[in-house]
Amino acid sequence: MCCDPPTTALLPPQVGAMLEEYLTLHAERPREWGGEFDEVGRGQAFARWLGPHLVFSAGDWPSTVRAALPDPLPTGLIVATLTPMGVRLRTGPWPYALPGGQFEVGVLVDSRLAEPATVDIDGTEVQVAAGGVELATRAGQGPWRLSVGTASTSAGEHVPAARLWLRAGAPSRWSVVDDRGVAWFPDGALRKWDADGTPMFHGDDLELDVPAVPLTVTCGRGMEFETALATIIPDPGATVPVALDPRRLHDPAARGWYGGDLHVHMNYSGDLVVAPQHAAEMQLGEGLHLMHLVAGNIGSTRVYDREAFEATVGTDLPWSTDRRVARFGVEYRNDLLGHVHGLGLTGVPTHYSTGHAASDHPDDWPANANACAELRELGATVSYTHPVFSPLSDGTPAEVFGFPRSVEARELVADAALGLVDSVDLLGPNDAEGTTLLYHHLLSTGLRLAATAGTDVWLSFSSGPLISNPPGWARVYADLRGAPLSVAAFQEAIRAGRTLATTGPWLDLTVDGRGPGDVIAADPATAVPVSVACTGLGVESLQLVGPDGVLAESDGSAIETGVDAAASTWLAAVARGPAHPSVPGAAVFAHTSPVHIEVHGRPVRRAASARWLLDWLDRFETLVREHGRFAGDAQRDDVLDVITRARPYYESQLG
Known part of the structure; x- marks a missing residue:
């Protein structure tokens, strides 16, 4: 439906053998x-x-x-x-x-x-x-x-058949539903439904058999486009052309910003077996510039898509062009300490996971810090993914530590202080508000971490909450500053903090003429001009935020203000809104990486945030002592040493 010859034929034979194994398993456990x-x-x-x-x-x-x-x-x-x-x-x-x-x-x-x-x-x-x-x-x-x-x-009820011919002028996401709520798909298409129960398939110039009854057809192309809709009643036996042209909402690539999803599982068990060609169809149909397919385990030794990663490590996948790029990478998983993904690996890591009782690495050792360091050595940018699953409604880190193996990013606070982390996924299956609170505290202690997004979608599941959404339902946009699209250019933008994480809205943040990731030397006696502009659907609140909270707010599309930088600070823009039909996530949300303002060359320091993060480390230490799975005291002490080495970074900011 998108690629000729099929992309699997262009990949090393290990990939085909891997898919054959998965198909055999699927026949036994559909x-x-x-x-x-x-x-x-x-x-x-x-x-x-x-x-x-x-x-x-x-x-x-x-x-x-x-x-x-x-x-x-x-129905049915x-x-x-x-x-x-x-x-x-x-x-x-x-x-x-x-x-x-x-x-x-x-x-x-x-x-x-x-x-x-x-x-x-x-x-x-x-x-x-x-x-x-x-x-x-x-x-x-x-x-x-x-x-x-x-x-x-x-x-069943017998009705005559008709045929639809779907065209959009570019690969797109389609949905065809009859008046009884039943979905219809082209032959050979993966049958998938998103988190709202909306059926979907991807491609262009497609034909499919349908009943000659009232039908609703929708066509979308990711968050840069509005969803187009048509209602038709085809005549029996007719082939009905349906041409839909989704309206473009914004075009970041025209300004050098490219959107990526850093956390996509191609095969992750499930009720479908997904070939690379299916993944390519979804990437093209969503207009996603960069798709990072991660190999990862679940709870055992099997690392899903490991063979595909190891056979292609360090190389772009066959459907990559100058307008899109796809790459296999790794999600390193420990359910007690947290999960990280590495984009741009040039080699194979020593381990893919620790701490899963049914795996060949059942102990919570070595610490995630070791994995982050190794991923870095292999050329990757490192991000903690789905960091927090609750809104942290009492303002403390307590809710993060309610369940021992909740896959939340418990070690992030330590590893960030040790300089081992490049970014934090603000968007994915996590709670955006709780994750944002953590992110702001990290920024307020001088840590320069980019805002990124990894949806953690599982393409091999036909249905489910968020996991069966299309890749790129949330994405990180990276300002490549004129460089051609590539994994290396995307990595450089993440390292520099030139990013925006969003479920749909586009945010422009300008501070004294500079953008996210930039550092501005400011005079404490001068107000710094700030401009925020927002484009997109469903936004009800637009804010300018910093280490001391909300600095300006609007229910419209723009903020124009000045900020007195009495001390070093950071500034970011945030847009929020409720769920929207054209946004396939739980809510409308966007957050820029910050612009950093330095007064007298000093980093940002807020004692309140340092205390909050030390409280996090205290709770993390208790978690490791009470729930860690170790072969002996030496392993436990090795993990605790990561916390010990991180504490001075925050303690130095309490005075």
């Missing part, structure tokens, strides 16, 4: 082929009918499923309630059945029996626990009589 996410695989099957929020649901599963059942039921779902009096069926609208085409229905078996039961569904026995729920999917051609135990019902 719901979740990696064998590490049993509950997620279960939720994935139910999410098809009841929404992506079920993918990570925990607790009382039968109660969770029953609470998620809407009234009326969604049959609820078979088992009672002592027999089987009672409740159905939603039937899917349309095209001549010669297949369609699927889901049978949700809801047992109200005190004992386990076995129910026959169209000749296949399905076992359900006492009081439990199970889901079976059945496919057929044309309407048929579907039997569930002693009950039966007709399934």
Whole structure:
């Protein structure tokens, strides 16, 4: 759909062998082929009918499923309630059945029996626990009589077929939905739904069979474009051209800013197996300039996409051009200490993870500091990803330490003080407000860390909250200062702090004529002029912020002010808004990296932030002592030594 010949054919043979292995596993475990996410695989099957929020649901599963059942039921779902009096069926609208085409229905078996039961569904026995729920999917051609135990019902409604011809003039993200809410896809396309349950596929000049009924077609192209929409009723047997041209909202590349997603998993278990060509289609369809595909483990020794990374390390992937670049890299994972990714690796690291009990490195050792240093030595820029998952509503770091292995960035505060970190992912599956609070405290102690974004999407999952969103739903824009697009130029911009992290809005921050990452020598007696301009959808609040809080605010698109720099400071712009239909994230959010203002050549120092970060280190030390998994005291002390070496940086700012 985008690349000829297929990109897999242009990659080393190890990549094809890796995909063959994944396809074999998928044939054995189609719901979740990696064998590490049993509950997620279960939720994935139910999410098809009841929404992506079920993918990570925990607790009382039968109660969770029953609470998620809407009234009326969604199209294609049959609820078979088992009672002592027999089987009672409740159905939603039937899917349309095209001549010669297949369609699927889901049978949700809801047992109200005190004992386990076995129910026959169209000749296949399905076992359900006492009081439990199970889901079976059945496919057929044309309407048929579907039997569930002693009950039966007709399934499907025959309608004539039509064909759509989709064109947008460039690769795009498409969605085709009929008037009963059922998604339609071209042959060979990955069947995926985003966090809002919207179906999607990528490409241009595509054809697909559809029912001759009212259809809604949408076309988007990432955050730089508005979503275009058309409603049509095709005539039976007709091929209907649908040409949509999403309106461009802003064009950062025209000014030398290029957008990237630093944290994308191509294959990460799941119910799909994703080839490089699929990843290429998504990158092109989202208009994403840089896509960083990371190899990483989950909880065992298997490192997903490791073979692809090691076979291509240090080289761009075949679909890269002067307008887009893709590269394999690494997410280094320790669920107690935090996760980091390395962009631009020129070699293979010693370890991919530590601290997973089922892996060959079960101990929380060596410290993440060692991994960060090695990634740096191999040429990478290093970022802590999804740092904080809560809003830190009480203003302290306490919420970060509520669960021992929450994958939050506990070691970030120490590693940043030791000079081992280049950036912090403000956007991804994390809480943007809690992460921003941490980021501001780090900046307020003189640490020059870039604001970046890594979505942590899992392309091999068809549905789920955020994980099945398209790559680049949040992205970091880097000012390459006129350099051609490349991984090296992107890295240099991150190291220099010339970045913007955003889910959609575009922010221009100018401080005395300078932009993010720049350092300005200021006279404390002079007001520094500041300008902030915002372009994008859904913004309700625009702020100029610094180490002492909000300095100026507007509910419009611009701020013009002056800042008295009595002491060294930093200034950044932040835009916020609620969820928006054209922004495939939880909320509208954008944050620039700061402009640094130095008075008398002194770095930024705020004692309150130093105390806050020392509190973080105290809590981190307690976490390591109480919950760290070590082979002996020497390993534990080695990790604690990282904290000890970091403390003086913050303690020196308390006076």
